[in-house]
Amino acid sequence: MPQNSICFMPQEVDKSANPTKEKIIFVTDKKGYLLLSNTKAALTIGVPMEQLLHLNMRELIRNGNISTSYTLQAAQNRRIEQGLVTTKFEAELLAISTPVFDNKGELLYLLTTCVPNPSRNVTPISNPGLKNVQTGTFRGLVLAPENIVAESSAMKSILRIASTISQTDSPIVLYGESGTGKEVLAQYIHRQSNRSAKAFIAINCAALSESLAEAELFGYDKGAFTGAHAQGKIGLIEAADGGTLFLDEIAELPLVLQAKLLRVLEAGEIRRVGSCINRTIDFRLIAATNKNLKQMTEEGTFRKDLFYRLNVLSLLLPPLRERPEDVAMLALKFLKDFNSKYNLSTNLDSNTLSTFQHYDWPGNVRELRNEVEKYVIANIQDNSTQFLAAMSGMAKQISQPNCDYMNSQENYGPLKQAMRQFEEQYIDSVLKVCNFQMGKAADRLGICRTVLYRKMKAFSEAKRSHL
Known part of the structure; x- marks a missing residue:
């Protein structure tokens, strides 16, 4: 499944051109997983909306919902691709797939719009400037800082x-x-x-x-x-x-x-x-x-x-303890906000993020925000560990050093226990390298994203059982 799925009504994507209510809209990640679509898309290809957002474009082709996907071609060729697509209801659509990149040239997602085929002749995009405006508007909506973190x-x-x-x-x-x-x-x-x-x-x-x-x-x-x-x-x-x-x-x-x-x-x-x-x-x-x-x-x-x-x-709205997948991304969002507010460049170390991930958060997102602010302010001090230790609540837990398992003589025990603790430390390290983006970390670990979530949940439950 895609690692970032930001859902919003597609009516706001293209205000500079024809009303988007006449268009079929798909947004996918670089692997072809659907991040969002509009109701017209679901009706046209014959898939209920609640199912559509769990599918890959390849599955839609395999199931006969669409004849081909220019989204996959645009992702592979890293350029705008367009052509005719036939749906299971024999409707013929003109599809235009536009890849959207970040400042480093990394492919973020693909925006595909479809309209009923005006003719059998597919003409080139006549106004690339307009297309830039459209994708720029879409980029602003998706990446806007006020958008809600929704990793879970x-x-x-x-x-x-x-x-x-x-x-x-x-x-x-x-x-x-x-x-x-x-x-x-x-x-x-x-x-x-x-x-x-x-x-x-x-x-x-x-x-x-x-x-x-x-x-x-x-x-x-x-x-x-x-x-x-x-x-x-x-x-x-x-x-x-x-x-x-x-x-x-x-x-x-x-x-x-x-x-x-x-x-x-x-x-x-x-x-x-x-x-x-x-x-x-x-x-x-x-x-x-x-x-x-x-x-x-x-x-x-x-x-x-x-x-x-x-x-x-x-x-x-579920409490934060029931959606641990959101904790790291929320923490990083708040970190960015407070770094900007206090003109700092503080980073969250893996021990702190692991502590955040395994905490129950009775105060939910508000408590997490406050703890990140404490952490950022603590880094103004010469000794942030002492500062955090003086704080009340879960901030005390952050001040505990992150001891490497193999360097701790006291931890020499059963092999199964050692393997579990090493696995936890290794996963935490990979998550840190991947900026706690679950999809990217799962790919790097060579496991499914759901397996990664299950392992993190198991680590959390094991820690709580020893408290």
């Missing part, structure tokens, strides 16, 4: 679903433990939606002052209460008009405000405090919580009518 299959699946539901206006509830990245996912959905040009307003319901919550959310007219601004003030919900309203920790919203929010969702209108005028408002609501809203309705702490109004679409 769980997160890839979530992003595929999020990309699909982003094209609707239905309410979404994001469930997940604290720190799993619910607001980041909400922003991702907003960016993929047709409301992306408008505001994304995030509100932490738990942080709202009970006495001023209504005024903050709904706004107020002049003279509404003592201390009010003379001109009045727009509310946060009204500020989201045309865009997306994100209500974090919605379970903490007081019952009286839950009723008012329900009214806004049902009527599409808002009334400021102290006003008698209803204002029409249009926004997309995304809510997030780490609690069971259904259970809260049974306990009487959350309104049933509001729950059923919100309970249209929902996504559950």
